[in-house]
Amino acid sequence: MDPSPRSGCAINAAVEVLGDPWSLIVLRDIMFGNRRHFRELIAHSEEGIATNILASRLKQLVAAGLLSRDDARRGQRVTYSLTEAGIQVLPIMVALGNWGLAHRDGEPRLRVRAALLRDGGPELVAAMMDELRELHLGIPRPDPDTPRPSKQLQAAYQTAMRDATGGLSDGDS
Amino acid sequence: MDPSPRSGCAINAAVEVLGDPWSLIVLRDIMFGNRRHFRELIAHSEEGIATNILASRLKQLVAAGLLSRDDARRGQRVTYSLTEAGIQVLPIMVALGNWGLAHRDGEPRLRVRAALLRDGGPELVAAMMDELRELHLGIPRPDPDTPRPSKQLQAAYQTAMRDATGGLSDGDS
Numbered sequence: 001m002d003p004s005p006r007s008g009c010a011i012n013a014a015v016e017v018l019g020d021p022w023s024l025i026v027l028r029d030i031m032f033g034n035r036r037h038f039r040e041l042i043a044h045s046e047e048g049i050a051t052n053i054l055a056s057r058l059k060q061l062v063a064a065g066l067l068s069r070d071d072a073r074r075g076q077r078v079t080y081s082l083t084e085a086g087i088q089v090l091p092i093m094v095a096l097g098n099w100g101l102a103h104r105d106g107e108p109r110l111r112v113r114a115a116l117l118r119d120g121g122p123e124l125v126a127a128m129m130d131e132l133r134e135l136h137l138g139i140p141r142p143d144p145d146t147p148r149p150s151k152q153l154q155a156a157y158q159t160a161m162r163d164a165t166g167g168l169s170d171g172d173s
Numbered sequence: 174m175d176p177s178p179r180s181g182c183a184i185n186a187a188v189e190v191l192g193d194p195w196s197l198i199v200l201r202d203i204m205f206g207n208r209r210h211f212r213e214l215i216a217h218s219e220e221g222i223a224t225n226i227l228a229s230r231l232k233q234l235v236a237a238g239l240l241s242r243d244d245a246r247r248g249q250r251v252t253y254s255l256t257e258a259g260i261q262v263l264p265i266m267v268a269l270g271n272w273g274l275a276h277r278d279g280e281p282r283l284r285v286r287a288a289l290l291r292d293g294g295p296e297l298v299a300a301m302m303d304e305l306r307e308l309h310l311g312i313p314r315p316d317p318d319t320p321r322p323s324k325q326l327q328a329a330y331q332t333a334m335r336d337a338t339g340g341l342s343d344g345d346s
Contacts, residue, residue: 085276100185
């Protein structure tokens with residue numbers, strides 16, 4: 001786990017794990033892009049993360065208990081999964097996205113999902129956490145018949161991409 | 174303002190300003206401790222921030238539009254105030270505090286306010302943002318007759334201090 005925290009404050013405790021730009025970006029890509037492997041995280045990085053930074057942040061996030069690492073057998077790729085503590089970072093991501101939407105410009109293509117999460121309110125965030133538990137922890141969703149929030153976010157993203165490019169997109173990101 | 178962002182993502186935009194442990198800690202102390210001057214921020218720092226780090230973070234937060242700096246006349250101290258964009262960081266602080274409360278241990282004395290904000294829900298957060306607007310921007314609160322959330326947080330803090338020390342405390346922090 002972590003070394004001794006700088007103080008016993010709850011905000012500081014979170015900041016010591018999450019107060020790093022690349023750690024949050026890596027968690028975002030695992031959470032919203034379902035990128036579970038090192039090479040995917042590198043290849044699709046919008047911010048162009050460097051391999052040594054990615055390697056160090058994955059290691060830190062595993063040590064801090066936000067990710068688990070499925071050690072690969074010979075010839076297989078290592079898979080990273082969110083832990084429950086990692087999944088509970090989602091409300092922080094939503095709060096960060098809300099702030100970015102309100103106070104910074106950006107690309108519509110990359111803002112559409114943040115806007116959906118803002119407008120969906122606590123219910124959508126809770127449903128998305130349930131979907132992440134299904135995907136990363138194998139815990140069935142409480143309402144398996146409801147549509148997965150990721151589908152809704154993906155559809156909104158693809159519509160925005162079509163509007164932006166006038167054509168088709170692979171929808172990955 | 175900022176240099177060109179690494180991507181047009183709303184979460185990234187927030188992370189580029191706030192994805193730094195000390196920036197968040199400085200904002201927290203201004204927000205919750207109403208420390209508006211350099212020397213107060215140094216003297217009462219729970220995490221022992223260094224003077225050069227504090228100076229650089231205050232500068233960055235002003236440049237990013239989260240703080241405004243009231244340039245002192247000769248012999249007067251510079252006062253820092255939250256801007257509206259800075260005040261709107263409060264929900265991110267609350268989300269960070271919620272995570273820290275759930276996933277890390279800490280000192281009861283320093284956790285009591287995070288717990289109150291968690292349990293008060295969106296209404297308490299909104300009321301506290303109104304109080305920050307009054308304090309930092311001079312905008313009267315919409316309901317001036319309701320008690321100030323800071324009083325409630327302060328009272329809870331002092332009760333926790335008494336419980337922890339069995340005596341009196343100055344209540345500052």
